[in-house]
Amino acid sequence: MKAVYKRELESYFNTMTGYVFIAIVAAFIGLYFVLYNLRMGHPYFAAALSSTIAVFIFAVPVLTMKSFAEERKTKTDQMLLTYPVSVPSIVLGKFFAMMTVYLIPLLIGCLCPLVIRIVGKGSLVIDYSAIVLFLCLGAFFISIGMFVSALTDSQVIAAVVTMAVLLVIVIWDSITNYIPETPVASLIGFIVIFFLAAFIIYRSTRCWTAPALIAIFGLVASIACYFMAESWFQGALKKLLAALSIFGPMNNFVSYYVFDVKGLLIVICFAALFIFLTIQAVQRRRWN
Amino acid sequence: MIEVRNLVKQYGDHYAVDDISFTIEKGRIYGFLGPNGAGKTTTMNIMTGYIGLTSGQVIVNGHDIQEEPYEAKSCIGYLPEHPPVYGDMTPLEYVTFAAELKNIPADEREESIKKAMELTKIVDVQDRLIKNLSKGYRQRVGFAQAILGFPEVIILDEPTVGLDPRQIHEMRELIRSLGKDHTVILSSHILSEVQDVCDHIIIIHKGKLIAQGTPEELENQMRGAAMELTLKADDPEKVGAMLSAIPGAKNVTCHPAKNGEVMAELEPEDKNSDLREAVFNACAAAGCPLLMMKPSSISLESVFLELIADTGAEAQVKAEAESESQEEKDGDAQPEAPETDEKGGDE
Structure with a gap:
């Protein structure tokens, strides 16, 4: 893992990618800091940082797009996969290398709360916990980008798809607002989710039994629950989807100054899930 | 050393490798020979653990490549068809990265890096970016990575493709010298190369193993027992009649050559019978001096x-x-x- 980590990190600084990412993200953090905190006099750096989320939607894919797509295109994955290294250590090595590049502009941002502290009154606790949240969000975004990159051998497609996915995640709250709350809508929604899961499992395993069981179980269980506890279905789909929100925890940190452990855990779990999926995607490619 | 048992690789309905079995023994140079698309690369990719197999088994040094990939891969150095080099690194950085990835102990690392780079003659270009190197040099950097740490088995997929004649010569010399104390497996669709370098040839065609053996064995296998003769005689037809009269001879053909000589070919009816004496006696009786007699060669x-x-x-x-x-x-x-x-x- 160490060798892969070192090589990946060096490759970001042998090419322009690392410098461009750091320069752009740091410049926008600086810009928002100047506008929000220094000009408008907002006391917390957390607010400025949360506004830079849009920059991350475009910058993170630039970081992640080449991670696996390029290896596949130049066939260097043939070296990694025939060496005595495991796929998880390759994936983790790459992940931590990207996290390191991601961390650098955040570390520069760590100076901002100190500046506020010197010239006025701020809260280091609130600001630094927002930076911790952004670190976890970075892990989540990077794991998604890495997963998408492992699915294709085109860097451009990897970048565009990752941008689209990150955009959906960021506007997730606005989307879930439009989900109908009636029990029937929830029932249909749950059945669709089960069938979608079954379809995805079938597509990736080419095996009928497990997806069929999931689909039948989902159908029966949803309908049974619907007739037994209709009231529970009231707005259940909306609640479920809203629980996956990333902006919820961010608002808690930034607007309500609450250290939202649950929200943080959700973000970290999603990052772990996508790292796991990346490992599976790389393994799977060996078999097709 | 390596045992491949009933290896099958299926892509949809297409069999890239169809039930291949062979054994690789230590200290020999093996050649995979076959036309393009025969399944050589697929077989090598499976042997090195790069891709999975549909059914069968590959055992490297007693370790199953699927079940104990770490141990099996540690014994193998692999140069794929396209050298897996990173363009944004220099050869020295790249080989160092390979050494770290292969878990070569830190105290031996520098020595083995130096050795691999010297053997493949890339020391001169060690500080240039790989993307700026020529195809031949890139191939050599890939080769350095494969022989780094001198694994017991070195697998080379078409190692001489894209090299100039001098580089091809050097590459073959290197493979020969490695073959002295390592097991080397190389694939090629160029026959002379395999004939030149390898001790043992495995011929693959359309995913099937169709023949294997030493170059001599393969030639013998196809040769049969036909003979070529040169006689001193004027009339080819008379010679033909004389040879056809020999019991056990068939398919006699005669044609005149220069200086009153006749060239003839014949085959024994039974492959294992030896007709040489009978031919000699018949020629002597007919008064046609036998100038040459040899088994017909087949390349x-x-x-x-x-x-x-x-x-x-x-x-x-x-x-x-x-x-x-x-x-x-x-x-x-x-x-x-x-x-x-x-x-x-x-x-």
């Missing part, structure tokens, strides 16, 4: 062409039948088989 090239022509013909007929039925369905469908077959025939 490895003709063995190869004959072998792939045999299986090729069957496959071609099948593929044509398939393509006809496909064309009836839709005009766009392009069957793969005839294309690879044509390529194979050219080489």
Whole structure:
């Protein structure tokens, strides 16, 4: 893992990618800091940082797009996969290398709360916990980008798809607002989710039994629950989807100054899930 | 050393490797020979653990490549068809990265890096970016990575493709010297290369192993017991009649040569019988001095062409039948088989 980590990190600084990412993200953090905190006099750096989320939607894919797509295109994955290294250590090595590049502009941002502290009154606790949240969000975004990159051998497609996915995640709250709350809508929604899961499992395993069981179980269980506890279905789909929100925890940190452990855990779990999926995607490619 | 048992790799309905079994023994140079698309690269990719297999088993040094990949991969150095080099690194950085990845102990690392780079002659270019190097140098950097740490088995997929004649010569010398105390497996569609370098040849065609053995064994296998003769005589027809009269001889052909000589060929009816004495006596009795008698030679090239022509013909007929039925369905469908077959025939 160490060798892969070192090589990946060096490759970001042998090419322009690392410098461009750091320069752009740091410049926008600086810009928002100047506008929000220094000009408008907002006391917390957390607010400025949360506004830079849009920059991350475009910058993170630039970081992640080449991670696996390029290896596949130049066939260097043939070296990694025939060496005595495991796929998880390759994936983790790459992940931590990207996290390191991601961390650098955040570390520069760590100076901002100190500046506020010197010239006025701020809260280091609130600001630094927002930076911790952004670190976890970075892990989540990077794991998604890495997963998408492992699915294709085109860097451009990897970048565009990752941008689209990150955009959906960021506007997730606005989307879930439009989900109908009636029990029937929830029932249909749950059945669709089960069938979608079954379809995805079938597509990736080419095996009928497990997806069929999931689909039948989902159908029966949803309908049974619907007739037994209709009231529970009231707005259940909306609640479920809203629980996956990333902006919820961010608002808690930034607007309500609450250290939202649950929200943080959700973000970290999603990052772990996508790292796991990346490992599976790389393994799977060996078999097709 | 390496045992491959009933290896099958299936892509949809297409068998890239179809039930191949062979054993690789220590300290020899093996050559995989076959036309393009024969399944050489797929076999090597499976042996090195790069891709999975549909069924069968590959055992490297007692370790199953699927079940104990770490141990099995530690014994193998692999140079794929396209050298897996990173353009944004220098050869020195790249080989150092390979050494770290191979877990070569830190105190031996520098020494083995130096050795690999010297053997492949890339020390001169060690500080240039790999993307700026020529194809030959890139191939050598890839080669350095494969022999780094001197694994017991070195697998090379078409190691001389894209090199100039001098580089090819150097590469063969290097492979020969490595073959002295390592097991080397190389693939090629160039017959002379395999004949030149390898102790043992495995011929693969259309995913099937169709022959294996030393170059001599393969030649013997195809040779049969035909003989070529040169006699001093005026009339080829008389010679033909005389030779045909020998009991056990068949397929006699005679044609006149210069200076009153006749060249003749004959085959024994029973492959194992020795007709040499009978031929000598017959010629002596007829008063035709026998100037030369030798078993008719058959080169490895003709063995190869004959072998792939045999299986090729069957496959071609099948593929044509398939393509006809496909064309009836839709005009766009392009069957793969005839294309690879044509390529194979050219080489």
